[in-house]
Amino acid sequence: MKAFVMKEIGRVGFMDKPVPRPGPLDAVVRTTTALICTSDSHTVKGGIGPRENLTLGHEAVGVVHETGAEVKGFRPGDRVLVGAITPDWGDLASQNGYPSQSGGPLGGFKFANIKDGVFAEYFHVNEADANLAKIPDEVPDEMAVYCADMLSTGFMGAEHGDIPIGGTVAVLAQGPVGLMATAGARLRGAGRIIGIESVPSRQKLARLYGADEIVDFTTEDVVERVLDLTDGQGVDTAIEALGADATFQTAIKITKPGGTVSNTGYYGEGEFVRIPRVAWGVGMADKTIRTGLCPGGRLRMERLLRVLAAKRLDPTPMTTHTFPFDEMERAFEVSDKKLEDVVKVLIRF
Amino acid sequence: MKAFVMKEIGRVGFMDKPVPRPGPLDAVVRTTTALICTSDSHTVKGGIGPRENLTLGHEAVGVVHETGAEVKGFRPGDRVLVGAITPDWGDLASQNGYPSQSGGPLGGFKFANIKDGVFAEYFHVNEADANLAKIPDEVPDEMAVYCADMLSTGFMGAEHGDIPIGGTVAVLAQGPVGLMATAGARLRGAGRIIGIESVPSRQKLARLYGADEIVDFTTEDVVERVLDLTDGQGVDTAIEALGADATFQTAIKITKPGGTVSNTGYYGEGEFVRIPRVAWGVGMADKTIRTGLCPGGRLRMERLLRVLAAKRLDPTPMTTHTFPFDEMERAFEVSDKKLEDVVKVLIRF
Amino acid sequence: MKAFVMKEIGRVGFMDKPVPRPGPLDAVVRTTTALICTSDSHTVKGGIGPRENLTLGHEAVGVVHETGAEVKGFRPGDRVLVGAITPDWGDLASQNGYPSQSGGPLGGFKFANIKDGVFAEYFHVNEADANLAKIPDEVPDEMAVYCADMLSTGFMGAEHGDIPIGGTVAVLAQGPVGLMATAGARLRGAGRIIGIESVPSRQKLARLYGADEIVDFTTEDVVERVLDLTDGQGVDTAIEALGADATFQTAIKITKPGGTVSNTGYYGEGEFVRIPRVAWGVGMADKTIRTGLCPGGRLRMERLLRVLAAKRLDPTPMTTHTFPFDEMERAFEVSDKKLEDVVKVLIRF
Amino acid sequence: MKAFVMKEIGRVGFMDKPVPRPGPLDAVVRTTTALICTSDSHTVKGGIGPRENLTLGHEAVGVVHETGAEVKGFRPGDRVLVGAITPDWGDLASQNGYPSQSGGPLGGFKFANIKDGVFAEYFHVNEADANLAKIPDEVPDEMAVYCADMLSTGFMGAEHGDIPIGGTVAVLAQGPVGLMATAGARLRGAGRIIGIESVPSRQKLARLYGADEIVDFTTEDVVERVLDLTDGQGVDTAIEALGADATFQTAIKITKPGGTVSNTGYYGEGEFVRIPRVAWGVGMADKTIRTGLCPGGRLRMERLLRVLAAKRLDPTPMTTHTFPFDEMERAFEVSDKKLEDVVKVLIRF
Known part of the structure; x- marks a missing residue:
């Protein structure tokens, strides 16, 4: 599959990667819509240290492609949202009420940090039952995708x-x-x-x-x-x-x-x-x-989607630019260099 | 002055009373607008026990008429709101975070309970600096008066x-x-x-x-x-x-x-x-x-008024009926008997 | 293995059962010490409905016997405490801060309710990494076992x-x-x-x-x-x-x-x-x-054990009776009928 | 009366002052025991700016000498404790839950800051009903005085x-x-x-x-x-x-x-x-x-005194030095220069 990666500090581009496979509790999602974040730029500049061929991106929605044997609440074909932060829910920090810190400081932040991110045709989600949320019919992808990070963090x-x-x-x-x-x-x-x-x-x-x-x-x-x-x-x-x-x-x-x-x-x-x-x-x-780090998890995502479904808020006016995934390089440049009064750049897959 | 009172259990009517005078920390307010509450009906039916010639009403706005010697933040002529509950702010319950319970259970509830209420041409307010709030110019009386009880309790x-x-x-x-x-x-x-x-x-x-x-x-x-x-x-x-x-x-x-x-x-x-x-x-x-009892006090009232000033909410569609103070008997009947799909009855002085 | 069970409502006794096997995230513990709870009596009387040959008991400590493939923090031979309540940590209720309610009202209460309890030579623990805690050397079994329910609930x-x-x-x-x-x-x-x-x-x-x-x-x-x-x-x-x-x-x-x-x-x-x-x-x-139900989980148990290790509290004066597991029937009778000024009955395996 | 004052930055000493008189809500207390605080040293060094002939000290107990006309809960002869911080309880910050900030940042800190402190034969207490607490018989002065600041802040x-x-x-x-x-x-x-x-x-x-x-x-x-x-x-x-x-x-x-x-x-x-x-x-x-500033007020003081009365804690081992008020100059020097392994210096009047 096609993935948009950080090849090394300061350099991005496309590369081919195998479609990921889920462990027993996990899911693999086919990406349909994503957003570029300024954190992606921080990462590429070396903000979290060197990375090699790491797929970028942590804000996405998609369709479930495959689920692990123990996953109960989701099946292939479900239209889903995943939070930018995907905690380990049994961890001591989660038990303490701080799932974003599970596995160590900021440890819930896995996408494009300690594993491949979402700027690819497919991406992997840990603890799928706890970290995915179904998107209600009345909320389109280009709206739901804002829940992953922008709504949750703001x-x-x-x-x-x-x-x-x-x-x-x-x-x-x-x-x-x-x-x-x-x-x-x-x-x-x-x-x-x-x-x-x-x-x-x-x-x-x-x-x-x-x-x-x-x-x-x-x-x-x-x-x-x-x-x-x-x-x-x-x-x-x-x-x-x-x-x-x-x-x-x-x-x-x-x-x-x-x-x-x-x-x-x-x-x-x-x-x-x-x-x-x-x-x-x-x-x-x-x-x-x-202080804090973007809350993730199914409950959080369901609540944010409910805010959108009830029409309390419409985040889509923040989408100043839309590109197909093929034009990711230009899309990234617009976001990275803050060109053309950009607020958020949306990617369609 | 003219006051609308509970003469005894089950009987209401007008009577003449002297204009109240403030103690050193208090104020007397000339009433401009009031609302009738279902609690007024409870009281008349004996809900809080027998009362004799007690002025009814606890939701009102007005203009400061006289202030006590120690009052610093208000002066005659100020357009003001007073909460239905007027706590004793130094009381142990207030120090404990529950000012509505100052002076005993539900003790902050003074108007039309342990002293005369607001259905009169003038009414008395204890601890004026702590219990009054100035009404911003952009909030009319008939809107501000909803803060006293309806917004605060709801x-x-x-x-x-x-x-x-x-x-x-x-x-x-x-x-x-x-x-x-x-x-x-x-x-x-x-x-x-x-x-x-x-x-x-x-x-x-x-x-x-x-x-x-x-x-x-x-x-x-x-x-x-x-x-x-x-x-x-x-x-x-x-x-x-x-x-x-x-x-x-x-x-x-x-x-x-x-x-x-x-x-x-x-x-x-x-x-x-x-x-x-x-x-x-x-x-x-x-x-x-x-559980709880309507929060009162200047800070609470200022915050509620800010919600109205910012146009986050308009309570006036709840005003189904308006009467001049002279027609208080009819007004009370409409509210008491829930006539004509009444929601709230507003009184102009 | 030997297990002490509720045969049906109103009837208890020993029976033979196979040693349980762990799923990938689970552990099986060899019991060393347990306590009888008045809830065990409620259960036998039918408080949670009919059960057939259900192993009783939810307060125990022991030694890890076997762990599932995905368990990282524990290995056979570890001396461990398990909370009476063993939540599903990824559940929506857990994400909401109420792990005892995971899987439905009181759903964290699994032992001797929806699965076999701890009055057996071995018992099964779900999500071992999240629900077990190692017992510090300075805390003996007969003290640690009080953390499972008595300290946590009290x-x-x-x-x-x-x-x-x-x-x-x-x-x-x-x-x-x-x-x-x-x-x-x-x-x-x-x-x-x-x-x-x-x-x-x-x-x-x-x-x-x-x-x-x-x-x-x-x-x-x-x-x-x-x-x-x-x-x-x-x-x-x-x-x-x-x-x-x-x-x-x-x-x-x-x-x-x-x-x-x-x-x-x-x-x-x-x-x-x-x-x-x-x-x-x-x-x-x-x-x-x-209201609430006994908090469980590794973090809770570690904190309770720390209270004991620091000698802030000694629960053992509550142990009025001690029996070997063989005499479980008499032990249960003493607890059930509140004989001999009983407070807590401790069982040694 | 005799008072120990900061004459100017860097200089302390005794001087004569008139016995203070209470306003309607206030009390005047005859000092029996006080403690010196490192804050007194900060103040003398200019930490809160220049002061002239300001009586120092904010930790004291004593006996009520005179009360204002509106004071209800205290009368001359009562043995009392007063918190180092004496809030204005009707202030907006108090209504917001932060009485120590009443009247502005750190505004509850009045003694030896915006008015004379307690290192004098008598001192003045604002809002006596809300800021004094009676000392139970079983708590001696030299223990109770630690509640004013040390227990409350710690x-x-x-x-x-x-x-x-x-x-x-x-x-x-x-x-x-x-x-x-x-x-x-x-x-x-x-x-x-x-x-x-x-x-x-x-x-x-x-x-x-x-x-x-x-x-x-x-x-x-x-x-x-x-x-x-x-x-x-x-x-x-x-x-x-x-x-x-x-x-x-x-x-x-x-x-x-x-x-x-x-x-x-x-x-x-x-x-x-x-x-x-x-x-x-x-x-x-x-x-x-x-962050925070020593909580004051009657409720707080009553609770702290209860901790002492129940013998949960004995603060007196911190008293490393005791002086009569006459030797205040030497006492202050010991505290100020941290001589002789000093922890706290207690003054008897």
């Missing part, structure tokens, strides 16, 4: 933020995860959502997904403006959706005492991420810092 | 239900509190909301506020239907919004193991409310039962 | 009770689960623990495990006395450890507004368990009712 | 750490707050407590209060040793009880994915407190960072 940002109904929220950066954090804050009942973003097309999407106010960090002092919008108190919840030391610091500064900084960003650089000491209340202001 | 039903994004929820009865519990479930991101209701006009409002499915208990088996709508699992959260033993039992039955029954109803009759033993998993199915 | 009562440091707790009935709930309340830092019990030998054990006060329901009014001991407020947490309608009602009555009734009892009789309406604050006093 | 460290029964905990530094965090971890049921400390007398106290293992950072690699003691996984909870960038970094490193770093330390230096990026799982390892 919503996690809102969920970890412990937003009260009517609470105030700032979302720092309105890339696709930030946009879904914005949508997530709205889904949790936030009363005022402040989107921090400078790119006009993303500002527009932020408003669509629930931002009541937009702050452009290139023309305004974010801290001053957010305090102003919150009667000088700061927000209940600040969601970091970029993964930069400066943004993280801003998040601490604009969060009220007793509030939460919820992180979704991946920090790729530097030895430290820095907490501004005084704004953090010298370690005594009851400002909590939460 | 949303509490959803909040106590610990609804996950994409979770399944049933709301049992779609009176005004049930409708706001439905809206609350939607605000928390529920993926499927099932409204249980038989009255067509209330079914219609339920759909408006977020119900995805309506189950009519007069024509369908509720338990069977809800299990059917949830792949046989039951809902994550069942919100009881009626206050009847039978409905409570149904709520237990339709909740999945690990789910929550969240109560908003007032149980006015019988020695017991009964848990069906087997459906409750013989006490071992991890089905949690939460 | 501590759950305390944990679900959400006890604050210095909080007040009542534990209703001081059987072995109640005693471990008492110990659990102490382990969570309760400031005053009130044990409700009439049997002198159990009162004495209750004091040993942390009860500061004992209330004898045969000679005192429990509600009056507990209110007296808590300045009229009621306890933060009442733990029901009997499983009787009357005790449950008392638990509601002695819990303060904002407090929690935490249930560990199994309710075996009647159509309903009844909530006293007025003491429950007519459904509005913020009194929460939690 | 236990908060354990409580914020969300320690499961049987969980693993490390407490970084065994000064008086660290020792009480150690005791708090034991009170929450931790299964293995690792105390990080190099001073032999403090190591000894750490063992007394519940440390199962001691790690001496001057002779061992803390990260390596803690991982070793936890099967390579790291602890469930790391409690920072020093307030240093290096210790904070260690806390992040030794905490497992899904674990919590709970801060009690005051960070007095530097622009930043730094998170080690990779050990933090690049922002995705579900490691939560909690």
Whole structure:
């Protein structure tokens, strides 16, 4: 089968690979639709170390092709979604409530990391009964595929933020995860959502997904403006959706005492991420810092699909580009180099 | 001043009372708009025991008339909302996180219970800085007044239900509190909301506020239907919004193991409310039962007002009737006897 | 191998059965020590319906005899503990945080329910990597075996009770689960623990495990006395450890507004368990009712073993009787008929 | 009356001040016993900015001298404890669950910060009904005084750490707050407590209060040793009880994915407190960072006193020095310069 791989650090391309076979608890899925993620670019640049001929991609939907002998809930032909994170559900970290950390820190992140990813005609899914979800008829593939990572990660940002109904929220950066954090804050009942973003097309999407106010960090002092919008108190919840030391610091500064900084960003650089000491209340202001990795699993995916089926949210306006799998090289370039105001690139198989 | 009172059990009417005066921490508010609640009917029927010439009503907005010497955040002329529940914030129960229980069980419930209520030209508010909230210009009185009890109680039903994004929820009865519990479930991101209701006009409002499915208990088996709508699992959260033993039992039955029954109803009759033993998993199915009393206080009211200001919700379609204060007797009758498909009766002063 | 079984409702005895074989994820354990539980008596009386030649018992430790091909963390010869509840860790209920409910209500309860139990020379364990735990050298078998159910269930009562440091707790009935709930309340830092019990030998054990006060329901009014001991407020947490309608009602009555009734009892009789309406604050006093089933799994067992290894608690004073497996019939009779002030009967293999 | 004050940055001494008078909700307490805190030294060094003739001290017990007209629960002659933090209970932050932040970040910290402290013959207490607690007869002053800050802050460290029964905990530094965090971890049921400390007398106290293992950072690699003691996984909870960038970094490193770093330390230096990026799982390892300020209030104090009354803990072994108030200058020097293996200095009035 055809697979789009990272040949080595800095180099991508197609290659032929055998169709994978499932172990007793596993499934193999024929890919129908996928999305490219900025993490794919991080990986290719060496963010998780060197890899050789590793199939890229972790956001996909498809049709079950083959199942292992012990799989009970799925059969060939089922239209399915798989989360970007596919935990080992019996692991100690899963028993502790953190399946994304099963098998070690970030250990639930298997696709395009410790095994081949989903940018191929077929891909392998561990613990199929626990990690696949059937897609309801009323949810098309190009919508469902957003659940794998974008909805799950963005919503996690809102969920970890412990937003009260009517609470105030700032979302720092309105890339696709930030946009879904914005949508997530709205889904949790936030009363005022402040989107921090400078790119006009993303500002527009932020408003669509629930931002009541937009702050452009290139023309305004974010801290001053957010305090102003919150009667000088700061927000209940600040969601970091970029993964930069400066943004993280801003998040601490604009969060009220007793509030939460919820992180979704991946920090790729530097030895430290820095907490501004005084704004953090010298370690005594009851400002909590939460982090996490995209929740996976069948239950999570079923719930996200239900949000789409009930028409609470439509993620497809984020699809700025669509390519057939054959044009993956161009598709990857558009996403990687952030060409043409790209938000998300969708691939059809 | 003119006040609409419960003269004794079973008898209401107008009477003249002096305008109240504030203690050092208190305020007196000139009433502009109020709502009649079914609790007012319970009270008149003797639900909380005998009362003599007690002013009725606990849902109102108005304009600050006079403040005590120690009040810092409000001054005469401020347009304000006061929660139906006005806690003593220093009480042990408040320190424990349950201000509605300050001063004893249900002790935060003062209006038309242990002191005169709001169906008068002026009313008194204890701890004004902690219990009043300024109403934003963009929120009209007839909208803001719904925050006092309907939004606060209904949303509490959803909040106590610990609804996950994409979770399944049933709301049992779609009176005004049930409708706001439905809206609350939607605000928390529920993926499927099932409204249980038989009255067509209330079914219609339920759909408006977020119900995805309506189950009519007069024509369908509720338990069977809800299990059917949830792949046989039951809902994550069942919100009881009626206050009847039978409905409570149904709520237990339709909740999945690990789910929550969240109560908003007032149980006015019988020695017991009964848990069906087997459906409750013989006490071992991890089905949690939460209860509570309308949260009050400035922070709560500010957050609810923010939901309205952000146009996340419009409660005014629940106003089926409007009367001037002069016609309070007729207004009360409409609400009390549930005439003309009444949902809520609004009073203008 | 020899197994002690329920032949039919009301009749127990020995029989010969083949040694079980593990599936790919499973293990077979050679039993060394077991405990008899009152649930075994419930089962024999028909509490979970008819069973034929079902091996009884769910509390045991032993030595790994054989492992399936996919088991990674255990090998023959390992001294191991297995929880009474052995969840399916990939199940939707497990993903939802309620592994004891995996596979349906109370579905994690497999031993002596949906498969043979542990009163046999060998027993089978599903998902061995996730459900077994190695026993540290410093913890002897006769101590470790208490983790399987007694510590796990009793501590759950305390944990679900959400006890604050210095909080007040009542534990209703001081059987072995109640005693471990008492110990659990102490382990969570309760400031005053009130044990409700009439049997002198159990009162004495209750004091040993942390009860500061004992209330004898045969000679005192429990509600009056507990209110007296808590300045009229009621306890933060009442733990029901009997499983009787009357005790449950008392638990509601002695819990303060904002407090929690935490249930560990199994309710075996009647159509309903009844909530006293007025003491429950007519459904509005913020009194929460939690229930649950003994948590299982490797992580739980490792944590419980750590409590024993650190000498925070010694459960062995509860062992009032010890028998060899050969004398199982007499042993069962002592436990079943509550002879000779029995608390727990330990079986050596 | 005589008061021990900070005359200006770097200079302390006695001076005469008038006995304070209570406002309507307040009380004035005659001091009987107090403790010196390292925060007093921070303050004198300018840690909270310049102050002129500010009475120092925030840990004290005494006897009620005078009460305001509205005070209901206390009268002259009552033996009372007051928390170091005395919140405004009606404030928005208190309503939000964070009373220590009432009136602004760290705003509950009034003594020796925004008003005179307790190192005087009399001191003033705001909102007396909500901030005082009566001391039970069985708890002597020299024991009760530890509740004001040491128990409340140290236990908060354990409580914020969300320690499961049987969980693993490390407490970084065994000064008086660290020792009480150690005791708090034991009170929450931790299964293995690792105390990080190099001073032999403090190591000894750490063992007394519940440390199962001691790690001496001057002779061992803390990260390596803690991982070793936890099967390579790291602890469930790391409690920072020093307030240093290096210790904070260690806390992040030794905490497992899904674990919590709970801060009690005051960070007095530097622009930043730094998170080690990779050990933090690049922002995705579900490691939560909690902070807080000593909880105050009557309920908290009553609960802490109950722990002492029940003899769960004896804090008096931490009293290494006792002085009469007349010798306050020498007492302060011993505490400030950490002379003679000092842990806590107690002052008798």
